[in-house]
Structure formats: C-alpha cells, structure tokens
Amino acid sequence: MTSTDFVLACVAVVIGACVQGSLGFGLGLIGAPVLALLDPDLVPAPLLMLALLLTIGVTVRERAVLDWRALKWAFFGRVPGSVLGTIAIVWLPEQWMLVLFSVLIITGVVLSAAGWHVSPSGPVLFGAGAMSGFMGSLTSVGGPPMALVYQRHSGAQMRAALALFFTFGALLSLALLGVAGEVHAADFGRALTLLPAMLLGFGLSRWATRWLDRGYTRAAILWFSGLVALGLLVVTIVGWD
Numbered sequence: 398m399t400s401t402d403f404v405l406a407c408v409a410v411v412i413g414a415c416v417q418g419s420l421g422f423g424l425g426l427i428g429a430p431v432l433a434l435l436d437p438d439l440v441p442a443p444l445l446m447l448a449l450l451l452t453i454g455v456t457v458r459e460r461a462v463l464d465w466r467a468l469k470w471a472f473f474g475r476v477p478g479s480v481l482g483t484i485a486i487v488w489l490p491e492q493w494m495l496v497l498f499s500v501l502i503i504t505g506v507v508l509s510a511a512g513w514h515v516s517p518s519g520p521v522l523f524g525a526g527a528m529s530g531f532m533g534s535l536t537s538v539g540g541p542p543m544a545l546v547y548q549r550h551s552g553a554q555m556r557a558a559l560a561l562f563f564t565f566g567a568l569l570s571l572a573l574l575g576v577a578g579e580v581h582a583a584d585f586g587r588a589l590t591l592l593p594a595m596l597l598g599f600g601l602s603r604w605a606t607r608w609l610d611r612g613y614t615r616a617a618i619l620w621f622s623g624l625v626a627l628g629l630l631v632v633t634i635v636g637w638d
Contacts, residue, residue, distance in 0.1 A: 402435045402436065405431065405435060406439065407591065407593075407594035408594075409427060409428045409431035410428050410447065410591050410594040410595050410598060411594045411601070412427055413427035414597070414598025415598040415605060416602075417448075417598075418451065418454075418601075418603075418606070419606050419609055420540075420544065420555075420609075420614070420617060420618060421540065421543075421544055421547075421556045421560065422540025422541075422559060422563065424447070424595075424598075425538070428447075438587060439587055441574065441579075442581070442588075443584045443585075443587040443591070444588075445567050445574070446584065447591060447592065449568065449571065451595055452560045452567060455599075456560040456564055459554075459560065462557050463557040463558070464554070464558070465561055467517055467522060467558075470523045471526030471543065471562050472526065472562070472565050473523055474522065474524060474529075475529060475566055477527060478530025478534075479573075482530060482531040482534025485534070492633050492637055495629060495633040498528070498531070498532050498626075499626045499627070499630035499633065500626075500630070503630070505541075505545050506619050506622050507623075509545060509548060514549050515546060517546050517550075521546060524542075525543050526542075528542040529542045529562075533566065533570075538625055538629060540563075540622070540625075541622035541625060541626060547559065548618050549615065552609055552614035556606070
C-alpha cells in the first residue's frame with residue numbers, strides 16, 4: 398500500500414468503528430469494500446480481528462445493561478444460519494437470495510416505521526440470529542436483522558446485545574477461517590497497523606452515542622438498515638448477470 402492508500406484505509410476503519418460503536422454494526426459494511434479495494438490482504442481475517450476487538454470493547458463499555466441470557470437463542474440461530482449461507486453461496490443463485498433478503502429488510506424497516514414491532518423472544522432471536530448469519534455469509538452485512546429486533550430498546554441495551562452477538566460471530570468466523578487455513582501470522586501484523594484507527598473510531602463513538610441516546614437511536618437504526626438494504630438491492634440488480 399502507498400501512504401495515500403494507508404490513510405484511506407485508516408479513514409474507512411475510523412468511520413466504520415465509530416458507526417459500529419454507536420449503532421451496533423457497520424465496521425464490516427463500511428470497511429470491507431474499501432480495504433478489499435486498497436489491499437485484498439486486509440480482508441477478511443485482519444478486519445475480523447479488528448471487529449472482534451471492537452465488539453469486545455463495546456460489550457465491556459455497555460456491560461451494565463447486557464442481558465446475555467436472552468442472546469443465547471441468537472447464538473443458536475447464528476451457527477446454522479452461517480452454515481446455510483455458506484452452502485447457499487455454492488448451490489443457490491446468490492443474486493436471488495440477495496434480492497430476497499434486501500426486500501425482507503426493507504419491509505421490516507417500513508413496518509417498523511409504521512409502528513409494528515416484535516419482542517426479542519426466543520424464537521424471534523433465533524430467527525434473527527439465523528438470518529444475520531445467513532446474510533453475513535453471503536454479503537458480510539449481518540447487522541440489520543438483529544438491530545431491528547432491538548430497535549425499541551435503549552441505545553445502550555441495543556449496542557450491548559449486538560456487540561456480544563457479533564463478538565460470537567467474529568470468533569466463529571475466525572475459527573472457520575483458521576480451520577480452512579485462511580488465517581496467517583502476517584494477518585496479525587496487518588490488523589495491528591490499523592488498530593489505532595479502530596481505537597480512534599471507538600473513542601469517537603462515545604461522543605456519537607451521547608447524541609444518539611437523546612432519542613435518535615431508533616431512527617438512526619431504521620435509516621441505516623434501510624439504506625444498507627436498498628444499496629445492496631441496487632448493486633445486486635445493476636450487476637445482474
């Protein structure tokens with residue numbers, strides 16, 4: 398990487414870490430495309446390492462309101478969802494799946510904006526966890542399903558739940574990559590070079606949460622989730638074979 402490329406990579410990580418530290422997801426969504434373009438070796442393992450440290454940091458920061466017992470259902474759903482997503486990449490038409498899940502997320506956002514909501518019961522969390530794992534395997538965008546479930550909780554409760562859930566997800570992904578031989582010693586060094594940028598973004602998220610927690614968190618979740626799904630839908634349709 399040139400010095401300019403490195404600066405751009407750092408900026409992407411700072412923004413992604415700030416968004417994830419504020420809303421519960423966003424580092425992979427913002428950072429992965431930029432890092433892959435600048436240096437393919439920065440994804441997926443180095444970015445996952447940064448994401449793991451970030452989610453641990455958010456979990457510790459919001460630990461006072463964390464309800465980890467309810468999240469066990471989302472963990473149970475994440476594993477088969479990730480496995481099915483991996484299988485779908487090989488056996489199913491990926492573009493149709495992306496369109497389907499984009500439409501489902503957009504529908505969920507519209508219904509939520511209209512006043513509909515679901516409580517994070519065991520079956521709901523299992524389904525959201527499975528959907529998150531499936532979408533994450535296909536697109537690296539697994540945040541919206543879980544975020545929509547927790548949208549009516551306080552900002553701190555939502556961030557704590559998503560942070561613990563994605564800590565589990567990052568560990569699972571790194572373990573699977575390790576088994577596949579896709580994690581190398583050099584990946585730790587690459588992650589280390591971007592660690593200050595991630596820490597800066599995490600620090601900035603403290604300021605962002607103070608503003609969002611004044612009553613804007615739910616609106617930010619709906620807007621961000623909707624834009625993510627809409628962007629994914631547009632990119633899929635434009636690039637349709």
